[in-house]
Amino acid sequence: MKLRVYHNLDPPRLHQLWHSCRLGPNAAEGFPRDLFELFSVSQPCFDRKGLIVAEVSGRVVGFVHAGFAPNREESGLDYTRGQICALMVHPEFRRQGIGKALVREAEQYLHREGASTVTAGAGLNQNGFYCGIYGGLEASGFCSEEFPAGFLTGKLGYQPGERTLVFRRDLKRSRDPVSARLLRHRRSLSMVITDRNLSESWWWFSRFGHLDSLRFDLKQRDSEQVVASAQIIGMDLFIPKWGVRSVGLRGVNVPEEARKQGYGQSLLLEICRRLRNESVQLVEAHVADQNTPATQLFRSSGFECRCELLTWTRTLDGPTG
Numbered sequence: 001m002k003l004r005v006y007h008n009l010d011p012p013r014l015h016q017l018w019h020s021c022r023l024g025p026n027a028a029e030g031f032p033r034d035l036f037e038l039f040s041v042s043q044p045c046f047d048r049k050g051l052i053v054a055e056v057s058g059r060v061v062g063f064v065h066a067g068f069a070p071n072r073e074e075s076g077l078d079y080t081r082g083q084i085c086a087l088m089v090h091p092e093f094r095r096q097g098i099g100k101a102l103v104r105e106a107e108q109y110l111h112r113e114g115a116s117t118v119t120a121g122a123g124l125n126q127n128g129f130y131c132g133i134y135g136g137l138e139a140s141g142f143c144s145e146e147f148p149a150g151f152l153t154g155k156l157g158y159q160p161g162e163r164t165l166v167f168r169r170d171l172k173r174s175r176d177p178v179s180a181r182l183l184r185h186r187r188s189l190s191m192v193i194t195d196r197n198l199s200e201s202w203w204w205f206s207r208f209g210h211l212d213s214l215r216f217d218l219k220q221r222d223s224e225q226v227v228a229s230a231q232i233i234g235m236d237l238f239i240p241k242w243g244v245r246s247v248g249l250r251g252v253n254v255p256e257e258a259r260k261q262g263y264g265q266s267l268l269l270e271i272c273r274r275l276r277n278e279s280v281q282l283v284e285a286h287v288a289d290q291n292t293p294a295t296q297l298f299r300s301s302g303f304e305c306r307c308e309l310l311t312w313t314r315t316l317d318g319p320t321g
């Protein structure tokens, strides 16, 4: 087995490997090779030294993709916070030490570039790669159903990190909740929809810039005051796998002074109503498990937690064995 860094002839073989690795329900499949390149090696933060390929007798049998978290301003990378953005070994070559060797090689790359920690799975809003083809709305972690946690927490010495809850609502099967407050809001509020995302950060554009997006602002009809806003991201690359049109909902925000008055719920229900009219069947949102207000909001708006995306962390304090 040989490990080497990425070169330009790799994308067809990595694309094929992706489709052979049984990555689970949260991985898109059946998309063309150029889209694989777009969401991985064409990303602005791509460094070929961070993508390490495992070969056996000239055949590509696994790869690990290491990268970095964004800085606080989301204007560039924070090189102290390393990540393992993707990791896979072909099923026929598992349990032969290839995954472990790939992780150790990725850690050495991250340490050389200045990382003091590494997070496998990257985390919510942290993965600069594979948004659009892994995780659903975004690549917030590795899928709890498929990824063997014991692989990282055993000999590799990682600790469990953040958990992201994946909420979904099937718009065909679920009915909107009804209340006097919701009816009042429908009369007093209006929705403004825009497709211009000029205020978004570099990080946002590098992750979602290739995908369809719209911004929704719920305003008071009389004062024009915005009481809730959110954005939607198209998830069309999941159609071949899931067989339904899906949309991701993110960036839900209710200004401090407007909270606890049901505006968040009114916004989500109004967005769902409009998406249903556009033949969208599934709406998905990713929420940190610690974020109680957001999890309650999604539950009260007819969403159910369908799976979890997980991360694992480790400090990099020197050469690893």
Ligand SMILES: CC(C)(COP(=O)(O)OP(=O)(O)OC[C@H]1O[C@@H](n2cnc3c(N)ncnc32)[C@H](O)[C@@H]1OP(=O)(O)O)[C@@H](O)C(=O)NCCC(=O)NCCS
Binding pocket: 021, 022, 023, 085, 086, 087, 088, 089, 090, 093, 094, 095, 096, 097, 098, 099, 100, 101, 134, 142, 143, 146, 147, 148, 149, 150, 151, 152, 154, 155
């Ligand atoms: C996780 C993965 C990369 C492991 O690769 P691998 O080459 O089989 O791992 P290794 O052989 O290096 O395993 C090293 C150790 O990890 C542990 N381990 C590996 N796979 C394990 C599993 N399925 N369950 C529990 N422990 C496991 C074992 O302790 C193993 O040592 P041992 O075989 O001597 O007992 C592989 O299972 C995989 O590709 N899974 C799917 C990837 C995925 O979902 N990625 C997320 C999206 S990018």
